Amino acid sequence: MKVKKTFFRWGDGVIYFVLVTLCAVLFLLPVLQQNRPLTAVITVGGETVETIDLSAVEAPYTVQYAGCTISVENGAIGFSNADCPDRLCVKTGMLRHAGSAAACVPNRVVVSLRAQTEAFDGVAY
Amino acid sequence: MKRTNTEKIALLGVFGALALVLAFLENTLLPDVPLLPPGAKIGLSNIVTVLCSALFGGGYAWYITLLKALFSFLTRGATAGLMSLAGGVLSTLALCLLLKKTDKTVSYLGVGVLCAAAHNLGQLLMSMALTGSLSLFYYGKYLLLFALFSGTLTGLVLCVLLPRLKRTTRFSNIFTKKQNAEQENWR
Amino acid sequence: MKQKTKLLSALALLVVVIGAVAAILIFQKQAAPYDLTEKTNIAMDTIVGVKLYGAPSGSEAEAAMNVVTGLEGVISRYKEGSDVYRLNKTGKCKSTLLPVVLTQCKAIEEASNGKFDLSVGAVSALWDFDAETPRLPDDAALQTAKATVDYRKIAVTGDTVAASPGQQLDLGSIGKGLACDMVKQYLTSAGVKGAVVSVGGSILAFGQKSDKKEPWSIAIRHPRRENAFLGYIRLSEGFVSTSGDYERYFEQDGVRYCHLLDATTGYPADSGLCSVTVVCQNGMLSDALSTACYLLGEEASKPLLEANDAAAVFVKTDGAVSTFGDVDFTADES
Numbered sequence: 001m002k003v004k005k006t007f008f009r010w011g012d013g014v015i016y017f018v019l020v021t022l023c024a025v026l027f028l029l030p031v032l033q034q035n036r037p038l039t040a041v042i043t044v045g046g047e048t049v050e051t052i053d054l055s056a057v058e059a060p061y062t063v064q065y066a067g068c069t070i071s072v073e074n075g076a077i078g079f080s081n082a083d084c085p086d087r088l089c090v091k092t093g094m095l096r097h098a099g100s101a102a103a104c105v106p107n108r109v110v111v112s113l114r115a116q117t118e119a120f121d122g123v124a125y
Numbered sequence: 126m127k128r129t130n131t132e133k134i135a136l137l138g139v140f141g142a143l144a145l146v147l148a149f150l151e152n153t154l155l156p157d158v159p160l161l162p163p164g165a166k167i168g169l170s171n172i173v174t175v176l177c178s179a180l181f182g183g184g185y186a187w188y189i190t191l192l193k194a195l196f197s198f199l200t201r202g203a204t205a206g207l208m209s210l211a212g213g214v215l216s217t218l219a220l221c222l223l224l225k226k227t228d229k230t231v232s233y234l235g236v237g238v239l240c241a242a243a244h245n246l247g248q249l250l251m252s253m254a255l256t257g258s259l260s261l262f263y264y265g266k267y268l269l270l271f272a273l274f275s276g277t278l279t280g281l282v283l284c285v286l287l288p289r290l291k292r293t294t295r296f297s298n299i300f301t302k303k304q305n306a307e308q309e310n311w312r
Numbered sequence: 313m314k315q316k317t318k319l320l321s322a323l324a325l326l327v328v329v330i331g332a333v334a335a336i337l338i339f340q341k342q343a344a345p346y347d348l349t350e351k352t353n354i355a356m357d358t359i360v361g362v363k364l365y366g367a368p369s370g371s372e373a374e375a376a377m378n379v380v381t382g383l384e385g386v387i388s389r390y391k392e393g394s395d396v397y398r399l400n401k402t403g404k405c406k407s408t409l410l411p412v413v414l415t416q417c418k419a420i421e422e423a424s425n426g427k428f429d430l431s432v433g434a435v436s437a438l439w440d441f442d443a444e445t446p447r448l449p450d451d452a453a454l455q456t457a458k459a460t461v462d463y464r465k466i467a468v469t470g471d472t473v474a475a476s477p478g479q480q481l482d483l484g485s486i487g488k489g490l491a492c493d494m495v496k497q498y499l500t501s502a503g504v505k506g507a508v509v510s511v512g513g514s515i516l517a518f519g520q521k522s523d524k525k526e527p528w529s530i531a532i533r534h535p536r537r538e539n540a541f542l543g544y545i546r547l548s549e550g551f552v553s554t555s556g557d558y559e560r561y562f563e564q565d566g567v568r569y570c571h572l573l574d575a576t577t578g579y580p581a582d583s584g585l586c587s588v589t590v591v592c593q594n595g596m597l598s599d600a601l602s603t604a605c606y607l608l609g610e611e612a613s614k615p616l617l618e619a620n621d622a623a624a625v626f627v628k629t630d631g632a633v634s635t636f637g638d639v640d641f642t643a644d645e646s
Contacts, residue, residue, distance in 0.1 A: 011223075011231030015239050019273055026266035046353030046377065086442045097539045101352075103359045110352050110359055120544055121363070121521070124554045124589055125513035125533035 038098060038113055040077040042070065045108045052077065054113070066107040077111055078102060137177070137185065141192045144173035148193060167275045168241050172282055174213075175220060175236060179287055183221045190217045208248050215247030216240045233287060237280025241272040345522040346505050349373045355380045356388070356487060358512030362495075365521040366505025379498050380491045380511060387413075387483045387490070389433060399473055400433060400480045411468045413596065417486065420600050421463040423616045428604040429575035433480025434460045441571050446562035448569065458578040485572075488514035489553050489599025496595065513559075514599055515552040527640070533558075534644075535587040535627055542587070542627060543643035551595040555602040556587035556627075572606050583609035586629045591639050592622035610634065 038054040044066050052072055060073035062080060068089065069081035078094035082104045089104035098119065101112035147169040170193060178186035190213035198206025219239045223231055245268040346366030351373035353360055362376045386409050389396045395407035414430065421429050434457035438449040460478040467474045475481065483490075488511040495509050496516050506519030508528060517528040527546040534540040535558045545552060557570035557580070574581040583606065590602040601622055605613035610626045614636055617624055623637025635641050 008234060009230060009232045012235035012238075015231070015235040016273075019238065019242055019269065023266060023269045023273065026269065041352065043352045046351065048352075086444070088442065093538065095539065097541075100539060101359050101361070103354060105354055105357060108354050110354060112352055112359070112361070119529070120531040120541075121517065121528045122361075122508040122510050122515045122552075123513070123531045123533055123541070124510075124515050124545075124552045125556070125559065 038075060038096075040072070040095075041110075041112050041114065043110045043112075066104075066109050068104045068107050068109045070109075070111055077113070079104060079111065082107065082109075133181065133185075137181075137188055140173050140177050141189055144170040144189050144193055145196050147173060148196075168244060168279050171216065171237070171240055171244065172279050172286075174217065175233065175240065175279075175283055176286070176290070178217075178220055178224055179233075179283075180290065183224045186217050186220055190214065208251050211247040211251035212244040213247070215250075216244035219243040232280075233283035234277065234280035237278070237283055238273060238276030241276030241279065242269060245269065245272045344524075346520075348521075351377055353377050356384045356491060356512065358488070359510070360491075360512070361510040363508045364499070364504050365507060365519065368503050372499070372502050372504055375502065376495050376498055376507075376509065379494050383487070383491050383494055386410075387487050389480070389482055389484075395473075396481050396483060399475055403477060403479070404472065404474045406471050407473060408471060410473050411471055413483070413486070413490065414466060414468055414473065416596065417600055418463065420597075420604050420616065420620075423619070424604045424608055426461075426463065426576050427574045427581065427607040428485070428600065429461055429463045430483060430486070431463055431466060431475065431479045431481055432461050432573060432575040433482035434458075434478065435575065435578045436482045436484070436571075436573055437480065439569075439571065439573065441560040441562060446564075446569075448564055454578040458575075461575050461578075485555075485603040486596050486600045488512045489551060489595040489597070492516035492551055492595035492599075513554060514595065516595060517547055517549055517552065519549065532587075532589050532625065536631075541644050542625070542633065543641055545589070545591060545625070546640040546642070547591060550591055550593050551598040552589060552591050553595075553598040553602040554587060554589040555606040557606075558586065572603060574607050581607040583607060584628055585609060585626055587627040588613070589625040590617070590622050591624070591637075592620060597622065610636075 040052045040054050041048055042050040042052070042063070042065060049065060050063065054072070054075050054077060057072055057074045060071065063070050063072065067083040068079055071078055071080040071094070073094075076094040076096045079089040079092065079102055082089050084104050084106040086106075089102050089109070092102035095102055095111065095113050098113050100123070101110060103110040148166075151166050151169050170189075174186045174189045177189050178184075190210075194206055194210035194213055197209035217240075219242075220236065223236050223239060246265075249265055249268055349364045349367045349370060349372065351362045355377065360377060360380050362373045364373050364376070367373065385391055385393070386395050386407070388394045389400055391397055395405050395410050399405040399407075399410070417428075417430055435454060438453055438457055440446055460476070460480065462476070462479070465476040465479060466481075491511045492509060492514055493516075495507075495511075496518055499507050499509075499518055504519065506521045507516065508521075508530075509516040509518070513533075515530050517530060520526070521528070525548070527548050529544045529546050530552050531544040532542040532552075532554060533556075534542045535556050555572055557568060557572065560571035561568050561580075563569070568580075570580045572581055573579065585606055588602050588605045590598045590605060592598045592601065597620055601613075601617065601620060601624075604616060605624055605626075608616065610628070613624065613626075617637055623639035624635065625639060625641050626634050626636065628634075633643055
């Protein structure tokens with residue numbers, strides 16, 4: 001009694017095909033997102049300590065500067081924690097638009113966004 | 126003439142324990158593989174789930190799934206429990222969908238892969254819901270890629286195991302007449 | 313068949329010609345931008361951003377920043393030794409800057425019937441918007457503080473300023489615009505070709521950013537939607553200041569209390585506006601006017617704006633946007 005060849009059937013082929021295609025698409029997607037380039041600049045005491053291309057960020061991560069924890073993700077950046085008393089920087093939330101900025105004044109840390117193709121020269125607020 | 130439920134319960138208990146042991150082994154023996162995303166497991170315990178549903182019927186896989194989730198919750202905390210539940214639910218759903226088709230359309234290879242992918246998707250969605258961060262979605266592609274490999278592995282194991290298991294009389298006695306008929310295809 | 317090919321090739325030629333012409337036109341339009349030097353820092357308790365175009369050496373951005381920090385040392389009410397600090401503490405002080413500032417603002421204080429008053433310091437000190445849980449100040453304390461508020465009681469003689477007992481000067485409503493004025497003075501003398509300077513949201517638009525004369529575009533932050541803009545203003549050169557109820561505020565019992573205080577009541581103004589943006593050729597004026605107009609409301613602001621050759625964009629609390637005067641404003645359609 002031979003066991004019927006049960007390894008591969010056409011349904012399997014469909015499943016593999018769909019999943020592999022999906023995988024490929026997901027890997028290629030960030031490359032297509034270059035239409036909204038966004039650069040974040042972190043300054044401490046006026047000196048630029050880090051420049052991040054937010055459109056190239058894949059997995060979210062955090063950085064620490066002068067007592068502030070800054071969260072970085074694709075297309076957005078913001079203060080997630082700080083040791084300052086008022087925590088206004090954290091309350092500002094995540095920044096997503098060119099020209100926007102958040103600052104932890106006591107720690108002299110500023111996070112700002114500038115687009116590579118700037119729509120505006122400045123923002124009044 | 127069905128066998129009593131006791132035998133079913135006993136057997137399910139054994140399978141459940143097996144699933145838990147496999148999950149435990151997986152986590153302790155191989156956690157430091159340099160694969161990034163949290164929750165990328167080989168899914169050995171999934172083999173047990175599929176076995177269960179293939180041998181006894183679709184519904185029974187749920188017992189294993191819930192048991193695993195409960196165990197994770199009790200031993201590793203609420204987050205782990207929720208993650209296990211999310212992955213397990215989606216995976217078992219996929220399993221139930223495919224189960225009816227296993228005789229003609231799909232082999233257990235495809236089942237293994239789809240269940241692995243569904244499991245990872247469930248866990249990804251749950252982690253996104255728990256952290257409130259949409260950008261976790263970027264882990265998705267790595268999880269999917271890994272699922273393709275791990276699912277193939279578990280699927281192969283199933284393909285090899287199941288026909289032999291189904292042929293033993295131990296299990297054939299528990300089946301109803303309908304399932305006995307399905308069994309014929311495997312000979 | 314020959315007819316068809318003739319037609320097609322003619323069409324192709326036409327397309328090529330149009331394409332070439334378009335390419336030439338587009339190429340022509342490209343201006344050669346000047347080199348950009350940027351600096352961001354914190355001064356005057358807020359974010360200061362300096363963008364310089366065509367700066368002769370690399371050091372102007374830093375120097376411009378220092379102008380702002382220098383000003384803080386003169387007009388900050390918190391910095392010991394500043395002119396304002398000394399005036400508030402002793403009731404008298406000698407200063408080169410304060411007499412000019414106070415004299416210039418007097419007209420606005422008069423026109424606003426005292427709603428805008430630089431001696432509102434005792435009242436503004438009672439409102440703590442940055443506290444962990446801000447609360448309404450005690451009314452009795454507010455009334456006592458309000459009694460010290462009166463711009464008419466400030467005497468300016470030469471380089472001496474004298475205030476009546478208890479009076480406290482608070483230049484918070486004009487400081488940023490004033491900083492922009494000083495930076496402009498510096499940039500002109502430094503030979504910088506163009507600049508956009510932001511001092512806590514008060515903007516100086518100066519010169520040109522390329523060899524082609526094109527206007528600057530300054531966006532106005534949306535008063536209610538985060539990370540969104542109301543629209544943008546185009547101007548060749550000038551100052552833009554915005555006063556809004558969204559910058560510093562707290563809510564208690566469903567009512568929003570913002571940092572723009574009516575000096576005659578001691579409480580935040582309730583003029584039906586949520587944001588006013590003023591454009592004019594003087595920084596301190598643009599800042600003072602934006603505050604005064606917010607306090608006065610849209611209708612009462614108009615004569616004041618006209619008298620100072622300024623234009624404005626008003627946003628009412630119901631969302632209605634209107635402009636007054638010569639300002640090139642385009643609303644954002646999204």
